[in-house]
Amino acid sequence: MKNILVIGAGLSASSMLRYFCQNAKKEGWFIKVGDQNGDLAKSKVSGCEQAEGFQLNGLDPEERGPLIQWADLVISMLPAAYHIEVAKDCIKYKTNLITPSYVSDAMKELHQQCVDAGIVIMNEMGVDPGIDHMSAKKILDEVEAKGGKMHIFESFTGGLVAPQSDNNPWNYKFTWNPRNVVVAGQGGAAKFIQEGQYKYIPYNRLFRRTEIIKIAPYGEFEGYANRDSLKYRDIYGLHDIPTIYRGTLRRKGFSKAWDCFVQIGATDDSYVLEGSKDMTKRDFINAFLPYHPYDSVELKLRHYLKIDQDDVIWDKLVWLGIFEKTKMNFKEDVTPAFFLQKILEEKWKLEPQDKDMIVMWHKIVYNLNGKFHEINSHMVIMGEDQTHTAMSKTVGLPIAICAKMILNGKIQQKGVHLPITQEIYEPILTELEEYGVRFVEQKLDKAVLYDVIV
Amino acid sequence: MKNILVIGAGLSASSMLRYFCQNAKKEGWFIKVGDQNGDLAKSKVSGCEQAEGFQLNGLDPEERGPLIQWADLVISMLPAAYHIEVAKDCIKYKTNLITPSYVSDAMKELHQQCVDAGIVIMNEMGVDPGIDHMSAKKILDEVEAKGGKMHIFESFTGGLVAPQSDNNPWNYKFTWNPRNVVVAGQGGAAKFIQEGQYKYIPYNRLFRRTEIIKIAPYGEFEGYANRDSLKYRDIYGLHDIPTIYRGTLRRKGFSKAWDCFVQIGATDDSYVLEGSKDMTKRDFINAFLPYHPYDSVELKLRHYLKIDQDDVIWDKLVWLGIFEKTKMNFKEDVTPAFFLQKILEEKWKLEPQDKDMIVMWHKIVYNLNGKFHEINSHMVIMGEDQTHTAMSKTVGLPIAICAKMILNGKIQQKGVHLPITQEIYEPILTELEEYGVRFVEQKLDKAVLYDVIV
Numbered sequence: 001m002k003n004i005l006v007i008g009a010g011l012s013a014s015s016m017l018r019y020f021c022q023n024a025k026k027e028g029w030f031i032k033v034g035d036q037n038g039d040l041a042k043s044k045v046s047g048c049e050q051a052e053g054f055q056l057n058g059l060d061p062e063e064r065g066p067l068i069q070w071a072d073l074v075i076s077m078l079p080a081a082y083h084i085e086v087a088k089d090c091i092k093y094k095t096n097l098i099t100p101s102y103v104s105d106a107m108k109e110l111h112q113q114c115v116d117a118g119i120v121i122m123n124e125m126g127v128d129p130g131i132d133h134m135s136a137k138k139i140l141d142e143v144e145a146k147g148g149k150m151h152i153f154e155s156f157t158g159g160l161v162a163p164q165s166d167n168n169p170w171n172y173k174f175t176w177n178p179r180n181v182v183v184a185g186q187g188g189a190a191k192f193i194q195e196g197q198y199k200y201i202p203y204n205r206l207f208r209r210t211e212i213i214k215i216a217p218y219g220e221f222e223g224y225a226n227r228d229s230l231k232y233r234d235i236y237g238l239h240d241i242p243t244i245y246r247g248t249l250r251r252k253g254f255s256k257a258w259d260c261f262v263q264i265g266a267t268d269d270s271y272v273l274e275g276s277k278d279m280t281k282r283d284f285i286n287a288f289l290p291y292h293p294y295d296s297v298e299l300k301l302r303h304y305l306k307i308d309q310d311d312v313i314w315d316k317l318v319w320l321g322i323f324e325k326t327k328m329n330f331k332e333d334v335t336p337a338f339f340l341q342k343i344l345e346e347k348w349k350l351e352p353q354d355k356d357m358i359v360m361w362h363k364i365v366y367n368l369n370g371k372f373h374e375i376n377s378h379m380v381i382m383g384e385d386q387t388h389t390a391m392s393k394t395v396g397l398p399i400a401i402c403a404k405m406i407l408n409g410k411i412q413q414k415g416v417h418l419p420i421t422q423e424i425y426e427p428i429l430t431e432l433e434e435y436g437v438r439f440v441e442q443k444l445d446k447a448v449l450y451d452v453i454v
Numbered sequence: 455m456k457n458i459l460v461i462g463a464g465l466s467a468s469s470m471l472r473y474f475c476q477n478a479k480k481e482g483w484f485i486k487v488g489d490q491n492g493d494l495a496k497s498k499v500s501g502c503e504q505a506e507g508f509q510l511n512g513l514d515p516e517e518r519g520p521l522i523q524w525a526d527l528v529i530s531m532l533p534a535a536y537h538i539e540v541a542k543d544c545i546k547y548k549t550n551l552i553t554p555s556y557v558s559d560a561m562k563e564l565h566q567q568c569v570d571a572g573i574v575i576m577n578e579m580g581v582d583p584g585i586d587h588m589s590a591k592k593i594l595d596e597v598e599a600k601g602g603k604m605h606i607f608e609s610f611t612g613g614l615v616a617p618q619s620d621n622n623p624w625n626y627k628f629t630w631n632p633r634n635v636v637v638a639g640q641g642g643a644a645k646f647i648q649e650g651q652y653k654y655i656p657y658n659r660l661f662r663r664t665e666i667i668k669i670a671p672y673g674e675f676e677g678y679a680n681r682d683s684l685k686y687r688d689i690y691g692l693h694d695i696p697t698i699y700r701g702t703l704r705r706k707g708f709s710k711a712w713d714c715f716v717q718i719g720a721t722d723d724s725y726v727l728e729g730s731k732d733m734t735k736r737d738f739i740n741a742f743l744p745y746h747p748y749d750s751v752e753l754k755l756r757h758y759l760k761i762d763q764d765d766v767i768w769d770k771l772v773w774l775g776i777f778e779k780t781k782m783n784f785k786e787d788v789t790p791a792f793f794l795q796k797i798l799e800e801k802w803k804l805e806p807q808d809k810d811m812i813v814m815w816h817k818i819v820y821n822l823n824g825k826f827h828e829i830n831s832h833m834v835i836m837g838e839d840q841t842h843t844a845m846s847k848t849v850g851l852p853i854a855i856c857a858k859m860i861l862n863g864k865i866q867q868k869g870v871h872l873p874i875t876q877e878i879y880e881p882i883l884t885e886l887e888e889y890g891v892r893f894v895e896q897k898l899d900k901a902v903l904y905d906v907i908v
Contacts, residue, residue, distance in 0.1 A: 188725050189790075194745040198728050200790070202719030202742075204658035209744065230728070265656030271642050274652050274684065288656075290663065291648040293903075336643075336654070 002029050002407045005067050005095075007058040007086065008077030009035035009044045012100065012126070014387045016075070016396030020403075021048035027404060032067060034058060058082070061089065069093040073403055083107065083123075091117045096406050098399050100126030103418060111416040121416045122424075125402050127358060127394035128157040131379070131432070133235075133418060134398070134425035135439050136362050139375055140236060141422060148366035148373065150241045151447075153232075156213065156223040157360045158249025159391055162382045163218070165354035169316045171251035173348045175356035175383075175391055182341045183269050184248065190225035192245045193233075201225055207255035207262060211247070213361055215378050221359060223247035224255055235420065249359050257316040260305055261340060264288035269337035276339055277330040284339050285322050298323055320347050356383040358390040360439075365447045372447035379439045397435050401428045456483050456861045459521050459549075461512040461540065462531030463489035463498045466554070466580070468841045470529070470850030474857075475502035481858060486521060488512060512536070515543065523547040527857055537561065537577075545571045550860050552853050554580030557872060565870040575870045576878075579856050581812060581848035582611040585833070585886070587689070587872060588852070588879035589893050590816055593829060594690060595876060602820035602827065604695045606903070607686075610667065610677040611814045612703025613845055616836045617672070619808035623770045625705035627802045629810035629837075629845055636795045637723050638702065644679035646699045647687075649903075655679055661709035661716060665701070667815055669832050675813060677701035678709055689874065703813050711770040714759055715794060718742035723791035730793055731784040738793050739776050752777055774801050810837040812844040814893075819901045826901035833893045851889050855882045 004020060006013060013033075020031045031048070034056025035041035041053030057063050058078050068074055068089045073096045076086045080101035087110055090097040096119045103123035114121050124130055136155055143150065160166075161173040174181065185207070189200040201209050210222040229246045233239055250258075261267050265288050273279070273287060282297055289300040301307070307314050320343060328342055350356065360379045365372055383389035402419070405411045411424060419425055429439075458474060460467060467487075474485045485502070488510025489495035495507030511517050512532050522528055522543045527550045530540045534555035541564055544551040550573045557577035568575055578584055590609055597604065614620075615627040628635065639661070643654040655663050664676040683700045687693055704712075715721050719742050727733070727741060736751055743754040755761070761768050774797060782796055804810065816831045837843035856873070859865045865878060873879055883893075 189719050189722055191725075191728070195747070197745060198741055199743075199745060200719055200722075200727065200741050202717075202722060204717065205719065263656075263658065265643050265654055265659065268643055268654075268656060271645075273654065274645070287652055287654050289653075291651060291653060293649070 002027070002073070003071045004029055004031045004073050004075065004403060004407075005071035006031065006033045006075045006077065007035075007056065007064065009033050009037070009041040009053065010077060011387075011389065012392055012395040013077050014044060014389075014396065015393040016400045017044045017051075018388065019397060019400035021045055021051055023404070024048060024050035027407070029407070032071070034064075034067065058086070061085070065089060065093075068095050071095050073098070073406055075099075075399055075403060080104070084110075087121055090119060090121065094119055097121045098125050098402055098406070099123050100130060100395050100399060102129055103416065108416055115415045118414055120406060120411060120413050122402055122406070122411075122419065123416065124418045125399050127391070127398070128360070130398050130419065131394055131429075131437065132157055132360060132362075133420050134429055135360065135377065135379065136364075137236060137420045138422075138425055138429060139362065139364055139377060139441070140238070143364065143366045143368075143375075146368060148368040150238055150364070150366050151372065152243040152363060152365035152374075153236070153238060153241055154211075154243070154245045154247075154363040155361070156211075156221075156247045156249045157358070158221065158223075160249070160251065160357045160359060161350070162355035162357040162390075165351070165356075166251075168347070169312070169319050170254055170257065170348070172254055173350050173354065173356075174345065175350060175389065178341050178345055178348075179337070182267055182337045182344070185224065185227070186267070186269070188227060190227055190229075192225060192229035192243075193241075194243045194245065196242045198230075204262060207259040210255045211245075212252060213249070215359065215361060215380065218359070218380055220252040221249045221361070222252045222255055223249050223361075235418065243365075249361065253312065253316075257313045260301075260307070260313065260317060263305060264301070266336050266340045269335045271335060272333045273336055273339065274333060276333045278327065279339070280325045280327050281321060281343055282323050282325050284328075284336075284343075288336075320344065350386065352386060355385070356389045356391060357381070358394050374444040374447035376442045376444065377439050379437060381436050393435060394437060397432055397437065398428055401431050456481070456527070457525045458483055458485045458527050458529065458857060458861075459525035460485065460487045460529045460531065461489075461510065461518065463487050463491070463495040463507065464531060465841075465843065466846055466849040467531050468498060468843075468850065469847040470854045471498045471505075472842065473851060473854035475499055475505055477858070478502060478504035481861070483861070486525070488518075488521065512540070515539070519543060519547075522549050525549050527552070527860055529553075529853055529857060534558070538564075541575055544573060544575065548573055551575045552579050552856055552860070553577050554584060554849050554853060556583055557870065562870055569869045572868055574860060574865060574867050576856055576860070576865075576873065577870065578872045579853050581845070581852070582814070584852050584873065585848055585883075585891065586611055586814060586816075587874050588883055589814065589831065589833065590818075591690060591874045592876075592879055592883060593816065593818055593831060593895075594692070597818065597820045597822075597829075600822060602822040604692055604818070604820050605826065605901075606697040606817060606819035606828075607690070607692060607695055608665075608697070608699045608701075608817040609815070610665075610675075610701045610703045611812070612675065612677075614703070614705065614811045614813060615804070616809035616811040616844075619805070619810075620705075622801065623766070623773050624708055624711065624802070626708055627804050627808065627810075628799065629804060629843065632795050632799055632802075633791070636721055636791045636798070639678065639681070640721070640723070642681060644681055644683075646679055646683035646697075647695075648697045648699065650696045652684075658716060661713040664709045665699075666706060667703070669813065669815060669834065672813070672834055674706040675703045675815070676706045676709055677703050677815075689872065697819075703815065707766065707770075711767045714755075714761070714767065714771060717759060718755075720790050720794045723789045725789060726787045727790055727793065728787060730787045730790075732781065733793070734779045734781050735775060735797055736777050736779050738782075738790075738797075742790075774798065804840065806840060809839070810843045810845060811835070812848050819903065826903065828898040828901035830896045830898065831893050833891060835890050835892075847889060848891060851886055851891065852882055855885050 031051040033041045033053045038055030045051035362377045364375045485505040487495045487507045492509030499505035613629045814833045818829045
């Protein structure tokens with residue numbers, strides 16, 4: 001019997017736990033699932049004989065210590081900042097660890113200690129990061145094996161609403177942490193490199209320098225740049241690549257409307273808006289507009305942002321209810337970003353029958369024997385329901401498959417790692433296809449070198 | 455004999471030290487001036503028998519301790535962050551202290567200790583803050599004495615180039631710390647209140663929501679909002695005032711052109727621009743523009759910011775040399791803000807014969823017996839030369855006069871204070887008039903309530 005400890009039973013753990021339960025007998029696993037909400041943990045493994053859910057404070061070393069000692073493998077679904085303490089316990093008790101989060105500098109420093117303890121800590125084993133790394137590295141390794149020289153690498157991922165549930169003018173609903181959506185892009189300029197030139201996009205331009213991407217039969221999307229594309233040169237071994245660009249996907253038209261909130265300052269999370277606890281939605285918008293004794297908030301906003309009355313942007317803004325004279329009833333004054341988030345949560349909420357969608361898209365251009373070649377690769381997956389969402393499947397299933405490989409001895413690496421080597425990505429991508437995570441690759445006759453990033 | 459210790463002999467100390475030297479005999483003062491640059495300190499008091507300049511590390515408690523003990527009054531011209539340690543020494547040795555900087559929270563906490571030690575620490579005794587407080591509070595107290603109820607308080611100050619030295623299309627030269635000019639307005643939204651409504655302007659809109667101010671015979675200026683106007687409600691005792699707004703003055707047309715740098719992200723000081731040590735000015739601008747294989751940097755910038763070729767903004771940008779293929783030769787990669795600062799320093803440098811100018815403007819509207827009244831008050835002062843600049847005079851002379859009043863026993867306050875009470879501002883403003891710091895007051899028949907802040 002192999003013992004698996006899962007810390008955290010939230011949304012992103014659902015499909016992983018279903019995989020564990022379905023395979024527990026065959027693989028000889030016993031799974032313990034601890035969550036602050038014990039009932040939630042129990043419900044996620046109900047009906048499974050070889051699994052047990054219970055209440056656990058994963059941040060308490062005394063509570064988690066004996067469980068980590070018991071386990072052969074720990075999966076930490078805690079918020080990213082807490083993985084490091086779990087990792088130290090895993091080294092102490094010589095237990096393997098998987099997390100879906102970006103590897104931190106502190107985590108990297110544990111590499112030699114992990115090697116010495118004979119364990120592996122696999123990071124970035126989710127969707128973005130995770131499946132993006134694995135699917136990109138697969139293509140990149142194939143190109144390299146052919147002797148191709150990489151010229152362009154672009155990669156975009158988006159968590160969106162499935163077409164059958166897409167019934168609002170923004171073509172967007174919250175399928176993941178709303179706060180991250182509201183503050184996306186803040187905290188520094190987006191960096192990338194294009195044709196050998198470093199390029200920087202400040203926050204106030206980020207949603208106006210988007211790239212349009214068509215993915216048949218799903219239609220048109222747009223991508224805005226992620227904060228730091230440059231670090232992927234090292235991670236993917238693309239040190240001399242002239243163009244590298246990573247971004248986030250939305251439906252076409254989202255960014256131009258979203259930029260209205262950026263421009264007026266409504267996404268700022270750095271200060272508390274005085275008097276905001278008693279503000280209506282209309283007051284909130286008005287706080288960012290010039291004072292005028294007679295003009296309406298609507299007129300002032302249209303004038304300020306130069307929006308025509310018949311512009312689709314205007315329909316989007318009105319639909320959100322931002323001009324309504326209804327109070328939000330906060331207990332205390334809040335930041336602009338928080339106020340906006342609460343307005344959006346009312347409108348961008350996934351309804352019980354709604355399904356989400358994950359879209360991933362890669363563009364690779366390489367030079368082989370003096371000729372440019374282009375490969376486009378995309379993956380689109382829909383959620384089954386509100387439990388087994390596309391997000392839950394694409395985050396949880398790579399972890400589950402990776403867990404199986406570690407417990408079966410198929411992954412022999414020790415230390416702190418990312419899923420970027422063939423021995424890891426190949427079997428995981430292959431098995432993911434059974435669950436609908438399939439990449440469709442298109443080889444183009446002619447490479448498009450420019451005119452793509454605007 | 456009364457002993458004065460001045461820590462720091464830089465530009466802003468010049469006019470103060472001249473005042474001390476001119477009055478030393480009459481008042482019975484001995485002045486010691488310490489600066490990291492001993493020669494500079496000596497030169498600023500040369501020819502004065504009752505003064506001595508020398509090399510001093512003002513940050514070293516062992517060096518400054520005996521000097522503070524010797525002195526009856528210390529004037530700290532150190533960077534703002536270092537005043538607090540000097541203040542603690544002043545309490546220890548029971549020596550009075552004046553600084554021209556904003557009072558910090560740490561400084562405020564020393565109030566009772568100062569009272570117990572029987573000393574006064576006078577802060578914000580310069581021009582802005584300083585003369586702005588004193589001149590505003592004088593009008594406000596007069597209005598209050600008449601029974602007027604304050605409705606609007608607006609106050610703007612600018613350090614500019616004098617008209618006779620104003621020979622560039624920006625109508626601007628650096629007369630003070632260039633870095634502060636480049637990063638002005640960053641770090642949060644500008645806050646103010648207008649007609650009882652809280653208003654917030656994000657950085658990316660700050661230079662587009664300016665107010666035009668005409669001051670005869672000097673012409674037109676424009677003001678952009680300072681970070682936090684709201685705290686002046688408490689400082690000035692204007693708790694219920696419907697409109698309060700403080701800002702910085704530039705010549706009309708500056709802000710619209712400056713906004714180009716804000717919009718492309720060239721004023722960002724939060725990250726290092728990769729490869730910037732080898733960039734030309736042209737490369738620097740290009741780093742913020744979309745890639746294109748054929749279009750020029752000029753065309754891309756015009757297109758990106760929608761600037762017509764015959765727009766005066768374009769003349770301003772070209773004049774700065776931002777499209778030149780000349781390298782800056784930095785030793786290491788720098789931030790965008792630093793790169794831009796160095797470009798600007800070449801062009802906005804005060805020439806040896808150039809003179810600077812300080813402009814201050816207040817607008818006060820109050821209600822008396824059911825009728826609105828408006829008072830405008832302005833002060834314009836030119837520099838004499840590169841030593842006794844308008845900035846040096848307006849920062850240094852209030853300190854010098856305040857010093858005299860403390861040493862003469864005219865200021866009886868003990869503790870940590872600002873110059874906002876009549877016993878302080880009245881004599882200082884009166885004596886400042888002898889040095890050309892004169893406010894011209896205009897009472898308007900009709901108050902302008904709206905349409906001012908756009």
